[in-house]
Amino acid sequence: MKTSQSAGAAMRTLVKQPTVTRRGFLRGSGLAAIGVTVITPAALAQPPRNALTASFRALGPATARTLVVMSRDVFPHDKLSDRYYTDAIAPLEKAAVGDQKTRVLLQQGVTALDAAARERFGKPYAEIAREADRVTLLRTIEETPFFQKVRGELVTGLYNNKVVWPLLGYEGSSWEKGGYLQRGFNDIDWL
Structure with a gap:
């Protein structure tokens, strides 16, 4: 059976080969070896997590930072910068401004998550270095209204962007x- 494409529809083909050549890698590593700092556009585009969450007034920057880390752990995409995860939790901030119950749910949920992290790892959730350790903590709270609220908002906040x-x-x-x-x-x- 023969199929045909319509005139305006073009199919995109992904190249699955690495785009870094041996010579390009050596050239880049040579710059690093002589102490030259290379600033990439990606490095410039990624503001610090603290700057991204500074505008969260109802929840507070600390709660927002924890929610960003939690968001990365619930829906991990290494290619996405924190900016997209911050945008995905922004509706939670908006809801917290207008609804005391939502604000309390989110703040108490983060407080409980941080308490569990301190008990098990000696530091707040957002400061735990290993993703596997953070995911272990999330698995213990995945049935809570707090987790369900955050996860539900992230599905649309992240994937509908x-x-x-x-x-x-x-x-x-x-x-x-x-x-x-x-x-x-x-x-x-x-x-």
Whole structure:
């Protein structure tokens, strides 16, 4: 059976080969060896976590920082910067401004998470270095209303953000272009 693509629909093909050459790697490592600091655009685009969460007035910056780390642990994507996770929890801040019950739920949830982290690891949740240790703590609270509220908000806050879609390999809606069958149905490389 022969299939054809519509005139305006182009299929994207992902190259699965590494793009770093041996010569390029050696050139970059040579700069590091002589003490030259290389500032990449990605480094410039990633503000410190404290700067990202400073605008959280109702929840407070410390609670927001913990929620960002928690967000990264619940939906881990190494390619995404903290900025996208901060954007994903911003609706929680907005809800906390307008609803005392939500604010208390989130603040008490973070306080309880930090207490469990201190008891088990001697430091607050956001300061635990190993992701596996943080995930262990999250598994103990995954049935709580706090965890469910944060996870539920993250699903839409993170994955409904059109800016994040290309970073995850999602090309957006395809129905108006003939569907996915002929337009990259099988080209997601992160699964």
